[in-house]
Amino acid sequence: MNADDWLRTLTAELHQRRVAADAARHVVAEAATHLREGGGDPWVVFGPPQQYAGAVVESIGTAPGPRPGPVRLHAAGITKRYGRRTVLHDATLTVRAGQIAAVIGANGCGKSTFLRICAGLMSPDAGEVTVSGRLGYCPQSGGTADFLLADEHFVLVGAGQGVARGPARRAGRAAARQLGWEAGGDVQARHLSGGTRQKLNLTMSTLSAPDVLLLDEPYQGFDQGTYVNFWDQLSRLRDAGTAVVVVTHLLNQLDRVDIVLDLTPARETGWHAPGIQGGRQ
């Protein structure tokens, strides 16, 4: 990790930890000046960016987070069976505007099924979902057209919202840039790497400015920098009032979310995350 990467990671960490924007800018500028004038490896001078961000938070505190808004997504009593096998039993989740909810659980416990039911792409055997506002959904894989360019995907999604081609392309490229990707190239989706294709997937889901954003492990294939940018973008969306639901199996990110829904059957694990809602108990 060079100095630029270190500073980028520090910026993202400060943002994640809700350090006030002005204070974060000031801290990063000071660190950049120090590195430029004094030289040296930032890892030696300041230590890991996460650790330094932690020290900054301890020193200057954080900006108060916005209070959660009205309920945007309410899934109640979701039950789904495949033949005799019950995948989901009475799963319940409520997410308000300005909150991030993580759906976690072992492989095959119904995380993707739950999200598809919330998106209205699949019917449950029991239960109801209420969504306030516009819905965005990013599948785990697929969901793009192999032979279309990124810009053409943006135009296609934009047309669904009645957005003209130029603005749709610009909005798509700007959203892609948030993930560290310049999307305006002449490359068909099938020629993109797995990670970049997921960036396209994710960009498409945020393009319609959804009030509720459902993400099914969208970070597969992301490198470390993009992964940091991804959580950074989720925080920005949360701060802008979006209700975000993200399926994840990376438990080290749970301190960055407001609500956790664990769908692992209770007999398989004794552990329950704080803030757990519903799921199979």
Added chain:
Amino acid sequence: MNRIVTVAEMTVRELLRRRGVLLLLLLMPLTFYLIRRDAYLGQSVRSLLLGVGWAVSTAALFATTAARELEPRLRLSGYRPHHLYLGRMLGLWTVGLVISVPFFLLPMIDGADLRYGGLAAAMLCSVAVAAPFGMLIGALLPRELEGTLLLLTVVTVQMLINPAGSGAKLTPFWSSREIATWTVDNTDQGYLSRGLLHGFVVTALLALGVAAVASVRLRRRRHLRHLPVG
């Protein structure tokens, strides 16, 4: 209307970029025509029309299968089912008409003596039927291989069945065969009108079938209630 046109445009773009597949698909009508050319012009022209039908329906099958995962998210982006299937059909008809042009010119260049108005009508029927036919198979069968095998079976049955038998009218491309008879053999007007009617009815039925399957697959589910942002 803008949504339908955008989906149609993207369908055309996608298909035209599948150059390898398109070339192989175009090879079939050409081979069909050339292989019977020395024997009997009528058979040659009928085979050509069947080949065009095969090519367009296979392209429709591929386009439909490829869009299977994309369509649900487009539905969430504001599209309604009819925007998606009508747009795709429009795009496929456009591609079908474009690839028909060289096959319409082929007998002309070859110096075949036939009613070219009839050939154009038969070609239009072939393309009109083929797009919703391939889409319907693509909508019902999730994998390209299964769909292609079914298409192959239909085309083979169409080729081997006795055209005078009542069962022949149940095959999708009977219309172009009937019009081709009028085109090549100078038969009475009844062949033309029967063919056009059959083509129109089959196209309408297939399009309705596509609409029904798409509307069910992309329906708004009952468990999901949308409220305006409060």
